[in-house]
Amino acid sequence: MNSCLRASAPLRLSCLILVFGLAACGSTGPALVPAPSAAPSAVDGPSAAASASPAATCGVFPADSIWRAEVSKLPLHRSSAAYVDSIGATRRMHPDFGEGLWDGAPIGIPVTTVKPGQKTVKVSFEYAGESDKGPYPIPADAKVEGGRGSDGDRHVIVYDPAACKVYELYAAYPAGSGWKAGSGAIFDLRSNKLRPAGWTSADAAGLSIFAGLVRYEEVAAGRITHALRITVPRSRDA
Template sequence: MQQDVTRGSMVMGVLALALAGCGGGGGGTDSPAAAAVSAPSSSTSSPSASPGTSTQAASTTPAAQLPTASTTPSGALAAAPMLADCELFPASAIFNTRIDDTSRFPVHAQSATWKNLVGTSVPFSTDWGVNDNPASYSTYWGMPVNIIDGSAATTDWPVVSYDFSTSGVSMERGYPDKSDCATVGGDGYAITRPCGAVPTGQRRFPFPLSSRVLNEDGNCNDPNTCGDRHLLVVEKGACRLWEAYFAYQLSGQWYAMATAAWDMKSLSLRPDDWAAGDAAGLPITPLLAKAAEASSGEIRHALRVNFSDAKLSLEHVWPARFASGWDNPGAIPFGSLLRLRADFVIPDDWTTQAKALATAAKRYGLYVTDNGADFFVQGEPNAAWDLRTNAQMRNITMADMEFVDLKSVTSDPRFSKDSMAASW
């Protein structure tokens, strides 16, 4: 589905009112296209994890656990970002790798062409809001992250269906053959791939308890009108990431178009030609802008950015696994890396959050992961966002950006296209 650009325009009107003292705020909405289907691959699973004993319920993203600010040079390994006592993938993952050394990560040969295709005056748009009450879903902008521990206090590991036709509400059909789900294994639940090889009644997913679950688009629950409803889950203890696209609970039954899972202790990517919660087949959660990180003054990871179908090709480059949308030869491939130019001077009077976001855009960049409105960067809904941050980031335009060549990684003899690893 195409992003509602009108909503993004409305957001800026609300933001202007807020900055004038009237309150409100927010960002646009993200909308990936659904994954295509091909023949299932062989089934694989991770070791099962025992359910934990904590009684913490699903929640919004807690304060990020970050090391103190550092001056780690480009290409050097710093501590990986943390969430729920888990690394958001190892420090050597490309998303956690600094790419501001232009001798190792030069400007891509197609950078000027791709920037002109988007339009050099297009601004950096923050796709998140300050309303963190999902009941007020008309202004609930962004993707919240749920934290569970795998125990019955946080999830009952319900069965997930990919066939909405049984709901009586929608006729959508999802993609179990390119999805991951959980199956009972040992004394816990194992990641199983592809889910299409699992009997329908045994396909499970750790949707948080209904009383605490947080989706993109909030409590809006009509699959015909409510949008993409991404659902992001970090399983603490096991340090696994579970993400669903178009996730709805209808008459007590959970449905999704696609589901994906990662062991965050691993560097493994999804199979090539598989989408995930996003069209590029990449994890969403590690690339989200999070208020606690930005407020700390340092973001130690890359961000994710959308462009409209007309600006994207049906090609994908590492680390992406998939592409969707229109066939535009020569346009921007999914997985491309965008970086804020080194000569952009970050103003001293910007908020701590805006300075951290701009610095992350210089040091780690933004990966092209999905179809949507041009130059929209995704984050979580959180009342801790400063509305001045949203306005200040719009002073960055595509003219201030450059696309990056990752050949120094992909040409290394130790490189594997199936791994996130950018150093060895």
């Protein structure tokens, strides 16, 4: 994935931008979006079958969250044009969601849905000072971004619809009966509370990854009511 540097955390080169409106989405490379008949739920994992539409059970952040703000009511930043030009005003987006493989690795960021009472495990962090201690209900077979053999960002996203929480790890690797990770964050999906200023999360932006993903049930419903997460090759070091 394309990436950018966060000033206070050398742990990785990654950043997040919220896109409040997408008129079109395409790619200059091979298509990564599967045919509708082949598309599975984007919320996947050992117990996904137990919650066919988890977003209907627990909303992803409150209705008044900035993630759900209507773009027409938001002020335009004075540097908006400069930001867009820096990203590439004429560049096309490269979608990274769906199912299947690209260069032998799974596409997109998978989400593992867990049942109530999922056993919690110990997670040790390289950047413990900016990580939530837990506990983390991460199953041994949780899905890893890029697959178990990935050398990329290796995000692990665990969604607990019963508790209405999401648990997110960066650079996650199984370690004994638990996991080790670069950093980790826990988000209460019923709250608009932000992380401490300057803190990372499982993403350099300090925000939830899960909140900005496109989920199958949204596509099936024909309506996405939140901002989307994208990565860019260059952004502000701020």
